[in-house]
Amino acid sequence: MxxxxxxxxxxxxxxxxxxxxxxxxxxxxxxxxxxxRKSVWTAFGDISANFVQASLVTFVIGSMLIDNPKIFTYLxxxxxxxxxxxxYETYVQKIKKVDTENKVIKSNLAMYRDGFIVAGxxxxxxxxxxxxxxxxxxxxxxxxxxxxxxxxxxxSLDFLSLMMYGLAARKIAAWLKNxxxxxxxxxxxxxxxxAVYVALTENY
Numbered sequence: 001m002x003x004x005x006x007x008x009x010x011x012x013x014x015x016x017x018x019x020x021x022x023x024x025x026x027x028x029x030x031x032x033x034x035x036x037r038k039s040v041w042t043a044f045g046d047i048s049a050n051f052v053q054a055s056l057v058t059f060v061i062g063s064m065l066i067d068n069p070k071i072f073t074y075l076x077x078x079x080x081x082x083x084x085x086x087x088y089e090t091y092v093q094k095i096k097k098v099d100t101e102n103k104v105i106k107s108n109l110a111m112y113r114d115g116f117i118v119a120g121x122x123x124x125x126x127x128x129x130x131x132x133x134x135x136x137x138x139x140x141x142x143x144x145x146x147x148x149x150x151x152x153x154x155x156s157l158d159f160l161s162l163m164m165y166g167l168a169a170r171k172i173a174a175w176l177k178n179x180x181x182x183x184x185x186x187x188x189x190x191x192x193x194x195a196v197y198v199a200l201t202e203n204y
Contacts, residue, residue: 003136003146006153013154016128017161022083022195023119024165029086029188030114031169034106039169041108043162045115047155050125054151057129058137076123076199083195086114091188 003009023046031039106114119125133154137146 003150004138005136006149009136009150010153010157012132013157017158021124022122023115024162026083026086026114026118027162027166028169030106030111031166032173034111035173036163036166036170038106038108038111039166040163041111042115043159043166045112045117046119046162047158048112049116049118049120050129050154050158051151052120053125054129054133054147054154057126058134058143058147073123076121078121080195080199082117082121084192086118087188087192087195091185 027039027042027046030042133150136150137143
């Protein structure tokens with residue numbers, strides 16, 4: 001069965017993806033420091049985490065998450081801590097690149113991990129899946145087919161939006177390629193600013 005109000009769903013998630021958030025900042029940072037090709041793995045990590053979140057909310061723990069808002073708070077602070085860690089890691093890479101002239105390249109697994117953890121610890125995504133995503137599913141019909149259509153649409157559009165951020169970041173990286181100190185300092189500062197912003201503004 002096809003999901004109800006599918007085109008409204010597409011409009012909602014497109015608006016969601018346009019809004020900058022931690023996953024977008026991370027892929028921009030990774031693209032600037034490691035290149036767009038490596039950052040594809042960050043995008044894969046992001047959409048993998050979203051698939052897990054949507055599956056858990058739809059089939060396992062949706063009602064528990066809604067009834068226990070403190071869970072979102074715990075995830076929020078775990079995500080903030082990881083963003084701060086990524087900010088520090090990016091800043092340290094700057095020292096290694098400039099002082100030892102040894103380029104530090106993350107493995108594909110590490111890039112995937114960044115995307116998965118940041119997206120997986122995002123309360124914003126869990127709130128969306130728990131309160132909006134499930135409203136487009138008619139639980140009296142074939143739930144699995146509806147779920148697959150909705151989540152595949154999400155993952156496809158999310159991946160494309162992340163690549164658009166990555167392409168924009170690649171142009172910035174090309175512009176600043178002769179200034180590694182500036183590149184990594186900007187990346188680290190933006191990650192830190194996003195962490196502070198989430199800490200001060202997002203309440204669940």
